[in-house]
Amino acid sequence: MTRRRRKSPNRRRGKRSTAPRHGWALARLWFWYGLGVVTLIALLWVLYLNHVVQEKFEGKKWSVPARVYARPLELYQGLALTAELFEQELLAIGYRPVERVSGPGQYARQRSGGTSIYQVYSRGFEFWDQDESARRFELSLASGRVSTLRDASGDPLPLMRLEPEEIGGIFPAHGEDRLLVRLEDVPPRLGETLLAVEDRNFLDHHGISFSGIARAAWANLRAGGVVQGGSTLTQQLVKNFYLTHERSFSRKIQEAIMAVLLDWHYDKAEILETYINEVYLGQSGAQGVHGFALGAQHYFRQPLSELDTSQTALLIALVKGASYYNPWRHPERALERRDLVLKVMAREGLIDAATLRQAREAPLGIVPSGDYNLQSYPAFIELVKRQLSRDYREEDLQSDGLRIFTSLSPMVQRRAERVMSERVHRLEQDYGIEGLQGATVVTSVGAGEVLAMVGDRNARSGGFNRALDARRPIGSLVKPFVYLTALEQPEQYGPATLISDEPVTVEAKNGQRWQPRNASLESHGEVPLYLGLVNSYNQATARLGMELGLESVYQTLRRAGFDGHIPQVPSILLGAVEMTPTEVAGIYHTLAAEGVYTPLRAIREVLTAEGEPLRRYPLSVEQRFSTEGSFQLQYLLQLVLREGTGKQVYQQFPDDLALAGKTGTTNDQRDSWFAGFSGQHLAVVWLGRDNNKETPLSGSTGALQVWADLMGELPTQGAALAPPGDVSFDWLDQSTGLLSAERCEGAVWLPLREGQTPQTSAPCHLDRSESPRWWQRLWR
Template sequence: MKVKKKTSPWNKKKTLFQRLPGFLIKAGLFFLLITAGLTALYLVFLTKGMDKRFAGRLWDIPSKIYSDITLLYPGQALNPPLLLEKLDRLGYRPVSGTPSRPGEMRFSKTSLEIYLHKFHSPFHEQKSVSVWVGLKDYRVTSITRSDMDTKGALLELEPEVLMLYYGPDQERRQLISMGQLPQHITHAVLAAEDHGFYNHHGVEIRGILRALFTNLKEWEISQGGSTITQQLAKNYFLTPERTLSRKFKELLITGLLEYKFDKDTILEMYLNEIYFGQEGPVSINGIGEASRFFFDKAASDLSVSEAAVLAGLIKAPNQFSPHRNIERCTERRNDVLAAMHKNGWLTADLLQEEKARPVKPAAYRGYHQQAPYFMDYLTRQLTSLYSRETLSGEGLSIFTTIDTEVQSAAEKALKKGLERLEASNPALKRKDPGESLQGVVIVMQPKTGYILAMVGGRDYSISQFNRAVQARRQPGSAFKPFVYLAALDQYTPVSMLDNSPQTFMVNGQPWTPKNYYAQAEPMISFRNALAQSQNLATVNLAYGIGLDRVTQIARAFHFSVPDDPYPSMALGTLEVEPLSLARAYCVFAADGVLPFPLSIREVADTDGKTIESRHATIERLITPAKAYMMSDLMQDVVRDGTARSLKQLGVNWPVAGKTGTTNDSRDAWFVGYTPNLVTLVWVGFDNNDSIKATGATAALPIWADLMKALPQYVSGEWLPLPPGIERSDICADSGETAREGCCPRVREEVFLSENRPRTLCRQHECSSQLEKVWNGIKKILPNF
């Protein structure tokens, strides 16, 4: 029998120890296989994510909303402060000498010299050329362009950017391609960030080892050794935390980028992605946007020095920003220039020349949205046409009808006018800014319906309620012209109206309207009743033609009226939106056609191709003759009626319009127009408190201040006489056709051809030729 030899504990331990290396090797191999498998799966995941990302839009480009262009032409009067403010907003910098670069200008009493920016839109191609504008008494005398042998007929200034429609990332960028960039820009970026970019495969080993040593020493990710491809990987695909796992992801994405794309494509993506700083809450991304932001020029126009400034910003945008510290920025620029020279991209002579140049950034203006009430109105229209994702991501260019000079003047006139009212009557001031006296200003082109200005309240930062389109207020006497229009088929300007006190029964209840002035004449002509805004004559006129006829006209002008007409409607007790009232007055200035209010002119895609175009949409409501007749009647409102104080306010050109005041002076209106502009002003409290003023004392001065600030829209011309209108001498006493030499008081009147008085004056019949002669002598020598 064999005895089994026992193994000692020592021998057993030795066996396990001998087996351990093999176990570790197998475990290591297994771990490596699992890691490789997981890495491969993660690479597949990253590849699919990258393919999906690149299959769509690479970046969200906010849509830009532009104003209309500004025209200057010989004979045009200018408002220098408004024009200079506009040029400043457009980024034109005053210089002491002759402008020699895009964006420079020089202004004096005798000339405006300007070097235009280059600009392209579907309807406006502006070359970057110098232009000389001759001035005399701030009126344009001539325009000379450097690209023309002869004097140009006009000058078009590019539109202003009013707003950018941002997505959640709040990023601004203008995409560029490598073909658009001069070599010195790419050389500057490469010198500053990755001079061996074209020689490595996405990773620069020495840089990584140097950064790794520092990071391990400090036991955190504090230093990068990132190439341009790595920067693109982390900025475009990854979140900003600094961890080792994120660094591992960055290396994987870097490898994929280098595998899938050539070097020029990677560099182009990097130049469009890289961060250059902030403008308030909005980040400036990409070399294209940075060029505009810091130097107010296209990237293709950057000088070597300017390219070096931008390249130097990439390392630390806030630290080296020329807007923050020009000395530090200059030092960093010089370092970049030296690196360009070291890499053979800049000669020694050019290095010294560029280092000697001072850094001259464009002025930091900050982002301030213009015309905020109009922008809200426009946004509601845009979101009915396009999704918010399209507006915030596809980089549309939206060209509007807004004239920024008119808008600026309107905002200033309203602010000044409301402050003036509060100063003259302290009872109008309110402690709570949200309850302050409010106002509206709307300016439209009558023939096109273009909205040139919209001010929907006193202060957008306090109240975003847009009274121009959201408020419904009683127009008061500003509605009366539509009553008189309804009567033109039956009445003439010389028809006499009953203006005596009366009581009317309305739904079984007595209603006794009153005139503003109790001592009004008991009988008054049609013309004078409108000019003097007589309530009793207007109500009697409405009854004379029938309230249904008044309702019919109101509906034709797109006013909301009840099914059952009521007599006080003739005095403007219905409710209207201010924009609807301004639009209705356009009919009188536009030969009888009602325009659709236009805020959008064109919408273009990122390639500048038009995808939406809006043109004037009009609806004929009345004949040109009736429109002219109403304008002529409303000229008397300004000449001799409730708006006659316009003369004292400095308005000395032809104007037609109508004041309006509601019960207890809750609303004050003036809607006035010339052949080129219809301008509406409303003043009131949101809670309907009395403003203790009339349209003539509250709204009219604001209208006058605004129009005096817009000499480019003012002329002595009036509406041409259309077919269907006849002028005739009538007897001022009888209203009948004047008998030559017989009627002592004769004046010229306008009539619709079909209802011109044919009857000769029966009140003054001359019995002999001698009496005619005698009456003629008395007209020439009244005291004879």
């Protein structure tokens, strides 16, 4: 019998003791495996963050919007300019009045009798044609003109240009705006104060500061809440430059890693310069204000280099929270925070006690709320965008930092805005109406440059741009083009040619009848051609237009510059054609420029961010009508203002200022128009309601009032008086069109082309009036 071997107790215990060993080994294996995976993932994540940090920091850091500038104020001897207008221009570009001029951006004024003498220190500017350095000059104003212009040594200056006002930008979709500045151009006090307030150990730490974190944690623990942050300036840059503002532990970890990486790859100067250009300092409408350079413009309308101690402290105070310390909304908070920054400046030895005391006593010094906006003139900026879109892609305009020099005159623009707002408000009160809107376009005569554009009675509000997009019937504004069509046929028509003002009926192909009537419902029989335009007779104009042929009138409008839709109906002779105020300005400019067509333009030059020229927008001209016919029409439009529908406002202008224009009123007075010009300025005004409802305003009681207010404030010169070519003046009898004489009743002084002088004279009855008529005073 076989005996079964008994297992040794020791052997059994030995087998049991190996099981835990295998378990621990497996756990250790999984631990190291997991740790390796986590390490690998963390390494890959860090490598990815490293790539992100380098790619953006070394590439194109920002999408910089195109900057848009107004035309510079060009000073020369003889320029029409008052002391009030000159100081308004200086203040608009941030110049400061001082007792004694000592640096750029300052001016001082002295009075000597009726003369104002200015000492001015310009800032200098990189213009499209040359760089002009900062310089001192002296300007004297007397009798509304520049009487002397000298440099600092007393030598005469032929021309002096002040830097142009920045009027807006073409912004990227994310709505950020900034002015880039190099670190060497930043005032040292600003940089030193920024580090003293935001990151005292910036030059010593490697992206994160453990002492700063501990100090903040202790302060928060003592306060029982978050009262202090431990982020370094580098971490703040990472948060703003790379990350969102989400409050989470994972984001803080990511922020710390990226801050270390940023500090590892780049020197402190690069990081500080980027921070100075990136930091958020406020909001201007839809655009965020980023960087200290733009912040200086936004709050003080001054370059960074000209800020005083108090202003510098306020900008740095806003870093803590631009919304919370908004100096317009919360001036007390802003003042308290500014004074705290000033204390830090004194504690660090950046300013002395006297400067501290003076800075703390100073007001915030910000521009009035709403007085400065990154988009100052939205209607004009929209015109600039549309003209640029022909040559540039929108993304280039939004990101390449182009510098766009325009034709806008801030002096004219500000007056056009104020006049529109004040007069529309007064008209609503006087006539008991609501919802009246308006638009104005002002151009220079000859160059065709748009000097001002108002698209809303509240011009800075943006929104619907009526100057560009409100297409309305133009009414009697079309009549000068009917008469120009006639005057372009000098063998048949002259200013004194008799035309009929009897009722007229035109039957259309569909059987409908067009029967225009005069506004007075009266007929005047045979009248001289000029009188039909001066008194805006509908019947005379309609009969003349039908006699000329509708196609001829169409072609005149086309030649004048209108390329929109013209209805093929007789009623276009009295204004049944729709145009925008800008389109009206385009065709009336051809009349003002003596028959020369010039496309209206808002852009002069485009430069790259580095100052290299990209494209010029030269003057383009084409003589489309005879100078003789154009001069005759201009003279008749002067008569419209002197004796016709515009005479009620002409008394506010001097007799020797030759102005010309035409009123326009549409059916049921839904639209009130006026288009008029001097020798320098053309202005078109439209008033009406957006819902196209009736108003109690005609062209003369509405739009003409706005036009007269505006032209009365502009320093301008009269239209041309010297007749061209074969045109000469003679006395004609206004009732018969025959020759007359200076002292005869009903005699009128009219410009005639060769062959238009009548061969017979009308009977002369002496005019016993002792006061000479306006044209007699004008030509003496």
